[in-house]
Amino acid sequence: MDNAASITVAVRIRPVTEWEAARLPDPLDTTRPFFGDGSLASHVQGHKFGQFRKIIAYEEDGSLIYDPMDPQAEAIYRQKGYLPPGTYRYKHRKYQYDVVFGPEVTQQAVFERTTKPLLDGILDGYNGTVFAYGATGCGKTHTISGTPSDPGIIYATMAELFQRIDERREDYAIDVSLSFLEIYNEEIRDLLAPAGADTPRGGLAIRENSANRVTVAGLTEVVPTSADEVNAIVQAGNARRTQSPTHANATSSRSHAVLQINVTQSPRTPGVTEERTMATLSIIDLAGSERASATKNMGKRMVEGANINKSLLALGNCINALCEPKTRAHIPYRNSKLTRLLKFSLGGNCRTVMIVCVAPTSQHLEDTGNTLAYANRAKEIKTKVSKNIMDVDRHVGQYVEAINRLNDEVRELKAKLAGEMAVENEAVKRRRANAAKAVENVRAEIRALAAKSRTMLCAGSFTAGNTAASQAKLDVLRIRVKELDSMADPSSEVEVEKGLLRALINAEEECVRKEADTISKAMSSAALFATNIGLAQRRKGDDWDEMAPTIVKLEGDTVLAEMRAAQAEHERDGLKQALKGQAAVITTLVGMLARTNALMVDGVQMLRSGSEAAMSNEDIANRLQILIDLNSKTFTDVIGVAVPTTGGSKKTGFAALSTRPTTKRPSVNGAPPTRTRPSMGTRRTSLSGLGSPGRRHSYRSPRKPSSLRAGAITTTGRKVSGEKKSVRWAVPIKPDESYVEPSTPKAKVSIALPTSESEEWEDDRTDESSAVETSSMSLDAAIMTIGASTAMPSGSSSGPAVRKIKMDEPKVVLDSLKEEDEQTPRRTVLGEHNQQVTASASKARRRSGIGSLRSDRVRRRSSLIPQLSPNYKEVAKAAAAGGTATGEAPAKAHHKSPKRPKRSSLLGVLSSSRVRPSLLRIGVEQPPSGTVAKPSWK
Numbered sequence: 001m002d003n004a005a006s007i008t009v010a011v012r013i014r015p016v017t018e019w020e021a022a023r024l025p026d027p028l029d030t031t032r033p034f035f036g037d038g039s040l041a042s043h044v045q046g047h048k049f050g051q052f053r054k055i056i057a058y059e060e061d062g063s064l065i066y067d068p069m070d071p072q073a074e075a076i077y078r079q080k081g082y083l084p085p086g087t088y089r090y091k092h093r094k095y096q097y098d099v100v101f102g103p104e105v106t107q108q109a110v111f112e113r114t115t116k117p118l119l120d121g122i123l124d125g126y127n128g129t130v131f132a133y134g135a136t137g138c139g140k141t142h143t144i145s146g147t148p149s150d151p152g153i154i155y156a157t158m159a160e161l162f163q164r165i166d167e168r169r170e171d172y173a174i175d176v177s178l179s180f181l182e183i184y185n186e187e188i189r190d191l192l193a194p195a196g197a198d199t200p201r202g203g204l205a206i207r208e209n210s211a212n213r214v215t216v217a218g219l220t221e222v223v224p225t226s227a228d229e230v231n232a233i234v235q236a237g238n239a240r241r242t243q244s245p246t247h248a249n250a251t252s253s254r255s256h257a258v259l260q261i262n263v264t265q266s267p268r269t270p271g272v273t274e275e276r277t278m279a280t281l282s283i284i285d286l287a288g289s290e291r292a293s294a295t296k297n298m299g300k301r302m303v304e305g306a307n308i309n310k311s312l313l314a315l316g317n318c319i320n321a322l323c324e325p326k327t328r329a330h331i332p333y334r335n336s337k338l339t340r341l342l343k344f345s346l347g348g349n350c351r352t353v354m355i356v357c358v359a360p361t362s363q364h365l366e367d368t369g370n371t372l373a374y375a376n377r378a379k380e381i382k383t384k385v386s387k388n389i390m391d392v393d394r395h396v397g398q399y400v401e402a403i404n405r406l407n408d409e410v411r412e413l414k415a416k417l418a419g420e421m422a423v424e425n426e427a428v429k430r431r432r433a434n435a436a437k438a439v440e441n442v443r444a445e446i447r448a449l450a451a452k453s454r455t456m457l458c459a460g461s462f463t464a465g466n467t468a469a470s471q472a473k474l475d476v477l478r479i480r481v482k483e484l485d486s487m488a489d490p491s492s493e494v495e496v497e498k499g500l501l502r503a504l505i506n507a508e509e510e511c512v513r514k515e516a517d518t519i520s521k522a523m524s525s526a527a528l529f530a531t532n533i534g535l536a537q538r539r540k541g542d543d544w545d546e547m548a549p550t551i552v553k554l555e556g557d558t559v560l561a562e563m564r565a566a567q568a569e570h571e572r573d574g575l576k577q578a579l580k581g582q583a584a585v586i587t588t589l590v591g592m593l594a595r596t597n598a599l600m601v602d603g604v605q606m607l608r609s610g611s612e613a614a615m616s617n618e619d620i621a622n623r624l625q626i627l628i629d630l631n632s633k634t635f636t637d638v639i640g641v642a643v644p645t646t647g648g649s650k651k652t653g654f655a656a657l658s659t660r661p662t663t664k665r666p667s668v669n670g671a672p673p674t675r676t677r678p679s680m681g682t683r684r685t686s687l688s689g690l691g692s693p694g695r696r697h698s699y700r701s702p703r704k705p706s707s708l709r710a711g712a713i714t715t716t717g718r719k720v721s722g723e724k725k726s727v728r729w730a731v732p733i734k735p736d737e738s739y740v741e742p743s744t745p746k747a748k749v750s751i752a753l754p755t756s757e758s759e760e761w762e763d764d765r766t767d768e769s770s771a772v773e774t775s776s777m778s779l780d781a782a783i784m785t786i787g788a789s790t791a792m793p794s795g796s797s798s799g800p801a802v803r804k805i806k807m808d809e810p811k812v813v814l815d816s817l818k819e820e821d822e823q824t825p826r827r828t829v830l831g832e833h834n835q836q837v838t839a840s841a842s843k844a845r846r847r848s849g850i851g852s853l854r855s856d857r858v859r860r861r862s863s864l865i866p867q868l869s870p871n872y873k874e875v876a877k878a879a880a881a882g883g884t885a886t887g888e889a890p891a892k893a894h895h896k897s898p899k900r901p902k903r904s905s906l907l908g909v910l911s912s913s914r915v916r917p918s919l920l921r922i923g924v925e926q927p928p929s930g931t932v933a934k935p936s937w938k
């Protein structure tokens with residue numbers, strides 16, 4: 001569809017040059033040139049101010065006044081009512097153009113308002129032309145080409161064009177080509193011709209076909225790929241363009257330059273018919289019209305000027321003709337090559353923009369007037385604009401071509417897609433692998449943290465279990481001490497008990513204090529461990545998938561739970577070991593008490609029966625002293641605290657004992673023993689259950705123990721028959737003195753002693769299980785005396801050397817202890833240990849063979865029982881000194897009677913154990929009557 005369009009006329013006023021500025025009126029000079037008719041003076045020679053004046057006044061809306069009247073002159077005119085003779089007649093012509101650019105307007109702004117609208121049509125198939133028209137030196141070349149630092153319309157146009165091509169490249173295939181020529185002295189020259197190419201005589205010829213299409217024969221066409229390339233091409237062409245300095249312009253273009261940009265656009269998706277659009281944008285920089293008088297050109301320059309004027313005159317005529325409807329039938333295009341080339345732009349299918357360049361001063365008064373007049377005429381020119389579109393009906397062969405092209409395109413797209421997917425899959429796989437590796441690393445780190453902290457935390461928990469047991473013991477001990485403290489006028493034995501309990505409290509507190517450090521360190525480790533696990537759980541990698549944090553969190557939670565379980569287990573072990581230690585201590589002390597009681601019963605029987613008439617009070621006292629010493633030693637060995645002596649003048653309540661023990665005594669008639677559990681509140685001293693001295697006679701002899709009844713095996717291995725005496729006081733026995741069975745009925749001992757079977761157990765226990773027991777006790781109480789089997793000097797236990805054994809060096813420690821054992825018995829903290837320590841301790845102890853009792857391989861439990869032999873005094877001394885002598889006595893005994901059956905040894909058991917101070921508050925469960933043995937202390 002054709003659209004009628006007018007030429008867009010824009011006027012650009014160039015800035016005042018320096019030369020002109022020097023000749024304009026000084027704006028500060030109030031003595032302006034006088035134009036009145038009364039003055040006889042003319043302009044002062046050499047005075048240049050006021051030589052020129054500005055001849056254009058314009059408004060933003062495109063209105064322009066050429067040679068506006070001077071307001072002062074107008075005032076004079078109005079005042080006088082007539083124009084005085086000689087007064088300059090101002091043209092004062094008013095024009096209206098599409099747009100007027102003042103001197104300050106930038107190149108980009110000129111492009112935006114003139115050429116850019118044409119570009120919109122170029123890509124839609126509408127031709128366009130931009131040409132600059134004006135007198136020489138008015139800024140045409142500056143507007144069209146500009147300078148490298150301030151490029152003109154060509155560069156801005158091409159930059160915009162290539163940007164739009166890029167935007168449409170996906171949908172359209174757009175081809176751009178350009179040509180650049182000049183018309184110099186009516187010759188057409190190719191500005192893009194290869195260097196050295198021959199130029200036809202008379203220049204390139206213009207061809208015009210029957211369809212009135214004008215072409216230039218042999219014109220070079222180049223295909224640029226970017227705006228910068230176009231700019232370079234134009235700069236190179238301008239350099240080849242004919243330019244000469246003239247009086248009016250130092251860089252005067254002596255030719256008309258025509259740059260043509262051909263744009264062909266076809267959609268990328270071909271249909272049955274292809275809608276291809278073509279458009280040409282012509283950018284023309286005309287040579288400036290010049291008056292020969294003004295330019296003062298001579299010779300060649302004058303010829304150039306004449307040709308320029310001729311072609312411009314032809315242009316003007318064409319414009320006039322185009323504007324006159326009557327003459328429109330014939331437009332004199334053929335009068336010049338310029339008009340022949342512009343035929344298409346002026347009267348054809350083209351949108352045209354005419355940029356009229358004018359000078360602002362009166363130096364170019366006439367040229368500016370003519371230019372503005374032409375421009376005013378030109379805006380009357382109407383052009384028909386239609387879209388250059390070509391519907392190409394495809395040939396069948398072209399369909400195949402199109403199909404092949406489409407297939408290629410499909411293949412290309414598929415390959416691209418597959419490649420992208422493959423790359424994507426690879427990337428995903430790599431990312432997943434990296435994530436899995438990173439997660440595994442964090443899991444391994446968490447596991448390593450757990451492994452590193454496990455030993456410390458478990459040891460701490462074990463110690464905590466021990467300490468909890470110790471605290472419980474301390475509570476009970478303190479309560480008891482408080483009870484004793486509250487007693488009014490306490491007797492000596494109460495003081496003894498208090499002293500013992502306080503010593504136990506001190507020892508227990510010392511252990512707790514020492515363990516506090518271990519527990520504190522373990523707590524710090526636990527906190528650090530939890531923190532580190534938390535940090536590891538919160539770690540997150542950039543390439544982790546969504547499951548990775550969950551996996552790491554679960555791993556951390558699992559490790560924490562496992563650690564808590566292990567800690568709980570070790571704490572429970574600690575408590576268990578403490579309990580075992582208590583049981584061992586109780587077992588030992590109960591045994592000691594039972595045997596002592598049995599021996600005392602035996603002694604009482606002997607005294608009452610009178611069979612030991614020869615025994616003096618001194619002998620009795622000595623025997624009792626031995627018993628006391630042995631018990632004290634055992635006591636010290638077991639609980640690590642010596643039993644305080646009464647000391648001072650204060651006596652115990654022994655003499656005041658006058659009542660039967662409140663606690664039910666063990667049955668002496670062979671009936672099953674009654675289990676008693678003394679409470680702390682009613683606990684009495686060990687003598688509280690004895691009758692008072694006054695009633696000693698009424699205290700019946702103990703009945704014969706069940707083991708001494710008929711058929712029972714005596715300690716000598718002889719079968720007891722009838723009233724056979726099985727227990728006797730070990731009176732000083734002379735070597736030749738034979739054993740005499742007491743004729744009196746023997747008292748029965750209700751506290752069972754181990755039978756031979758028990759003895760066997762006892763022996764085993766002495767070797768193995770006692771070691772376990774020892775270790776157990778040690779674990780519980782965190783204190784153990786390695787080599788407890790040694791008959792330790794009682795005095796040594798009062799100041800135990802405490803040694804910590806670390807879990808990872810039991811052997812070393814035990815070995816060292818083994819050596820130290822030889823000289824100084826030590827108590828060892830084994831709160832952090834478990835069974836492996838036990839085994840090692842047992843082994844070490846056995847290997848050490850420390851102590852006369854344990855090292856004596858020919859040991860029998862019975863032999864370990866001290867005998868009141870003739871040299872019993874030495875034995876007693878030795879026992880008091882460390883028990884070495886006690887080991888010799890059994891050896892002798894054994895030597896004398898090798899076939900003597902085993903006897904249970906209180907001392908053997910007692911001396912094998914040394915445990916942490918413990919509370920001995922449990923019920924005493926007596927062994928079954930069947931296992932009762934006769935007292936064996938001879």
Ligand SMILES: Nc1ncnc2c1ncn2[C@@H]1O[C@H](COP(=O)(O)OP(=O)(O)OP(=O)(O)O)[C@@H](O)[C@H]1O
Nearest residue numbers: 014015136137138139140141142249252253287288
């Ligand atoms: N708008 C403008 N801003 C700054 N300088 C300008 C402007 N227009 C023209 N000039 C300067 O004026 C001088 C003459 O300009 P130019 O050469 O473009 O004139 P012309 O019309 O092309 O002359 P000719 O017809 O002789 O080639 C140049 O030095 C140019 O830099």
